[in-house]
Amino acid sequence: MKTWKKVVGLSTAVVLLGALTACGGGSKEKTDGSSKKADENTLLMYQIGDKPDNYDALMEVANKRIEEKTGAKLNIQYIGWGDYKKKMSVIVSSGENYDIAFADSYVPNAQKGAFADLTELAPKFAKDAYDQLDEAYIKGNLVDGKLYAFPVNGNVYSQQVLTFNKQYLDKYNLSIDDIKTYKDAESVLKTFHEKEPNIAAFAIGQGFKAQGDFDFPIGNDYPFAVDLNGDTKKIINQYENKDFMDVLKTMHKWYQAGYIPSDAATSNTEFPLEGNTWFIRQETQGPYDYGDTILSNAAGQELVSKAFTTPLKSSDQARMANFVVSNTSKNKEKAVEVLGQINSDPELLNGLVWGIEGEAWEKIPNKDGKIKLLDGYKPNTHLPAWNTGNNKILYTQDTITDEMIKERDESIAKAETSPILGFNFVTSNVKTEMSNIANVMSQYLDGLNTGTVDPEETVPKLKEALDNAGYDKVLTEMQKQYDEFLKK
Amino acid sequence: MRKKPVSKVEIRSFNKPVNLFFNVLIAVFALSCVLPFLFVVAISLSNETALAAHGYSFWPKELSIFGYTYLFDQMQDKIFQALFVTVLVTLVGTLINSTATSLYAYVISRSNFPFRRFFTVFCLITMLFSPGMVANYLVMTNLLQLKDTIWALILPMAVSPFNIIVMRTFFKRSVSESIIESARIDGASEMRIFIQIVLPLAVPGIATISLFAALGYWNDWFNALLYIQKDSLVPLQYLLMKIQNNIQYLTQNAGASSQLSGGMAAIPGESARMAIVVISTLPIAISYPFFQKYFVKGLTIGGVKE
Numbered sequence: 001m002k003t004w005k006k007v008v009g010l011s012t013a014v015v016l017l018g019a020l021t022a023c024g025g026g027s028k029e030k031t032d033g034s035s036k037k038a039d040e041n042t043l044l045m046y047q048i049g050d051k052p053d054n055y056d057a058l059m060e061v062a063n064k065r066i067e068e069k070t071g072a073k074l075n076i077q078y079i080g081w082g083d084y085k086k087k088m089s090v091i092v093s094s095g096e097n098y099d100i101a102f103a104d105s106y107v108p109n110a111q112k113g114a115f116a117d118l119t120e121l122a123p124k125f126a127k128d129a130y131d132q133l134d135e136a137y138i139k140g141n142l143v144d145g146k147l148y149a150f151p152v153n154g155n156v157y158s159q160q161v162l163t164f165n166k167q168y169l170d171k172y173n174l175s176i177d178d179i180k181t182y183k184d185a186e187s188v189l190k191t192f193h194e195k196e197p198n199i200a201a202f203a204i205g206q207g208f209k210a211q212g213d214f215d216f217p218i219g220n221d222y223p224f225a226v227d228l229n230g231d232t233k234k235i236i237n238q239y240e241n242k243d244f245m246d247v248l249k250t251m252h253k254w255y256q257a258g259y260i261p262s263d264a265a266t267s268n269t270e271f272p273l274e275g276n277t278w279f280i281r282q283e284t285q286g287p288y289d290y291g292d293t294i295l296s297n298a299a300g301q302e303l304v305s306k307a308f309t310t311p312l313k314s315s316d317q318a319r320m321a322n323f324v325v326s327n328t329s330k331n332k333e334k335a336v337e338v339l340g341q342i343n344s345d346p347e348l349l350n351g352l353v354w355g356i357e358g359e360a361w362e363k364i365p366n367k368d369g370k371i372k373l374l375d376g377y378k379p380n381t382h383l384p385a386w387n388t389g390n391n392k393i394l395y396t397q398d399t400i401t402d403e404m405i406k407e408r409d410e411s412i413a414k415a416e417t418s419p420i421l422g423f424n425f426v427t428s429n430v431k432t433e434m435s436n437i438a439n440v441m442s443q444y445l446d447g448l449n450t451g452t453v454d455p456e457e458t459v460p461k462l463k464e465a466l467d468n469a470g471y472d473k474v475l476t477e478m479q480k481q482y483d484e485f486l487k488k
Numbered sequence: 489m490r491k492k493p494v495s496k497v498e499i500r501s502f503n504k505p506v507n508l509f510f511n512v513l514i515a516v517f518a519l520s521c522v523l524p525f526l527f528v529v530a531i532s533l534s535n536e537t538a539l540a541a542h543g544y545s546f547w548p549k550e551l552s553i554f555g556y557t558y559l560f561d562q563m564q565d566k567i568f569q570a571l572f573v574t575v576l577v578t579l580v581g582t583l584i585n586s587t588a589t590s591l592y593a594y595v596i597s598r599s600n601f602p603f604r605r606f607f608t609v610f611c612l613i614t615m616l617f618s619p620g621m622v623a624n625y626l627v628m629t630n631l632l633q634l635k636d637t638i639w640a641l642i643l644p645m646a647v648s649p650f651n652i653i654v655m656r657t658f659f660k661r662s663v664s665e666s667i668i669e670s671a672r673i674d675g676a677s678e679m680r681i682f683i684q685i686v687l688p689l690a691v692p693g694i695a696t697i698s699l700f701a702a703l704g705y706w707n708d709w710f711n712a713l714l715y716i717q718k719d720s721l722v723p724l725q726y727l728l729m730k731i732q733n734n735i736q737y738l739t740q741n742a743g744a745s746s747q748l749s750g751g752m753a754a755i756p757g758e759s760a761r762m763a764i765v766v767i768s769t770l771p772i773a774i775s776y777p778f779f780q781k782y783f784v785k786g787l788t789i790g791g792v793k794e
Binding site for chain 2: 050078096
């Protein structure tokens with residue numbers, strides 16, 4: 001045998017193994033080191049999203065504060081937006097030991113007993129933050145009468161808006177003052193499409209849902225809805241509702257006229273907010289958006305919106321961002337205490353959401369709760385407000401006036417509460433039918449909502465398919481549970 | 489009369505039209521494999537705004553290497569770190585996989601090994617019954633404590649039962665009992681027989697399963713999804729997966745985009761994404777021809793049953 005071959009082979013193997021142990025070994029020491037302490041006072045928290053670039057610096061400031069107040073430390077592990085669902089389901093079903101997590105599949109997991117019961121813990125260990133929550137938050141997060149999550153106080157109500165790209169409105173001198181429904185937008189769409197046929201006039205894609213004044217007990221992927229303008233004690237199929245049919249017809253008309261991209265039903269094309277590849281998009285807005293302020297900030301260009309649904313406090317909004325404490329956690333009380341701290345301590349929360357004080361922002365002297373952004377305020381060097389903590393205690397930029405804040409609080413008080421807030425449908429009796437219906441819907445949803453198919457032909461087909469899938473059985477069961485819920 | 493020299497033996501070949509038909513058929517098939525990739529390359533070389541305005545095309549309307557410069561400027565650290573992890577995992581993993589697989593397969597291919605039957609069934613069972621994701625996760629994280637280590641990317645695929653069965657048949661067919669017998673008579677130990685006699689005879693087979701393993705390791709992203717949290721251990725395919733998943737999440741939750749965009753890192757444009765695909769596919773595609781000469785031999789002999 002040729003010796004050099006042996007030598008080369010052996011040495012590569014050695015080098016590779018060396019590199020391997022360097023990588024693996026190093027990381028292991030670190031995790032071992034922290035996990036030993038972790039049992040005592042570091043809480044493991046799973047959060048959705050991208051890890052901020054300056055995570056270490058942010059957390060150093062935050063942990064100092066948290067440790068001072070509660071004696072615990074926080075270790076936030078980020079899981080990507082798209083991967084969160086998949087990974088959390090494995091983590092939950094494997095019974096892994098973690099403390100806090102951004103809730104995923106909240107109701108089913110709570111019913112399974114994966115999360116700690118916070119009904120008594122939250123008012124006790126996070127009193128300050130708990131008291132600041134809107135009633136709708138508590139009611140919307142109840143599962144079988146118990147609270148399993150600590151919600152982030154933010155957009156408690158929401159409404160659907162059509163958002164217009166201001167640069168095009170100005171360029172073609174279009175007025176949007178009278179727009180109150182989808183239909184009203186038709187004339188501006190028409191003019192725009194004639195002028196700029198290559199730009200998506202109504203920028204939608206796969207997963208788009210046409211909206212009306214409905215609330216949905218199990219999400220708008222399913223054909224079960226409560227008509228907020230009709231009998232709110234009845235659960236109906238929104239695809240049989242006349243108003244919604246009109247909306248679908250409008251969509252189809254727009255699709256045929258070319259206002260909607262021709263591949264909308266299957267396309268994942270992204271229309272960046274800051275870009276100019278779109279004219280109208282559909283957004284969800286709530287009180288803490290301060291009109292179009294937040295949206296325009298995110299876009300870096302002026303956008304204007306027109307609302308077309310009534311503002312509604314719904315379960316979806318109450319569970320928009322809610323944090324659960326794992327039943328496997330050894331430090332449940334500490335975890336609740338830390339959650340309470342994040343949601344009630346302005347210094348801590350603002351340090352996370354706006355970035356590092358003095359670097360990314362500074363307080364404006366003599367003005368309470370107002371800040372000025374500095375050059376250090378960059379994307380991805382702070383946490384998003386909606387899924388971090390209580391928006392009420394956030395400092396605001398000086399562009400947001402006291403009047404806007406007053407308006408915000410009034411609008412929250414005025415917003416309607418959904419009749420099905422807090423209603424959780426228990427599917428155990430109709431599991432087969434539910435999955436049949438899900439199959440049927442996945443076949444029709446995108447086509448109908450994006451206007452790709454003609455609703456007058458397709459909706460009857462959908463109804464027939466739903467009947468075969470056992471729609472009536474589920475509807476009866478849901479109505480029964482809903483009646484019981486209403487009696488309470 | 490002089491005999492004509494035989495230039496070609498045509499007994500086993502198709503007649504011309506049939507031959508042409510099959511050639512066209514294969515050509516179409518081959519094109520359908522290659523074209524999508526060429527398409528990706530074309531998109532990666534297109535100008536972003538031209539893409540938005542005119543859509544995709546095989547011939548870029550406006551050539552631009554912006555996709556690649558974006559990667560090198562913006563994502564340099566991430567991309568090269570991920571590439572390093574992928575290469576390391578592929579090299580080490582393939583080494584471990586082919587070693588473990590051929591050792592296991594050789595042992596159960598020898599008729600005088602007493603537990604031959606048990607170990608064959610043992611291996612078959614893992615092929616037929618899968619314990620599921622949660623069980624795997626528990627073993628990896630709780631029992632072996634491998635979460636966030638590079639081994640979590642290597643060990644789950646270190647032994648593949650299917651390759652073991654292929655190799656076992658391969659050893660049986662290509663290494664005859666008598667050659668092992670004669671080596672033993674000459675005084676060779678079991679180890680020497682394996683290394684100096686059996687292995688050189690089995691090169692095509694080993695090359696084939698090595699390629700399978702290398703492909704598996706190179707393309708794997710699922711293990712990274714489950715077990716890797718640390719940025720420094722993210723392999724290239726998972727990085728790509730992550731970007732893709734983020735985009736999907738963003739488009740499907742379009743209504744919440746103003747709130748999301750506060751926390752979402754800038755998503756690379758279409759051409760940059762395609763550039764990542766090119767970078768992550770090209771190396772393994774290039775390695776193909778080097779294995780190809782072993783391919784036919786390795787697979788057919790491995791597949792034939794006695």
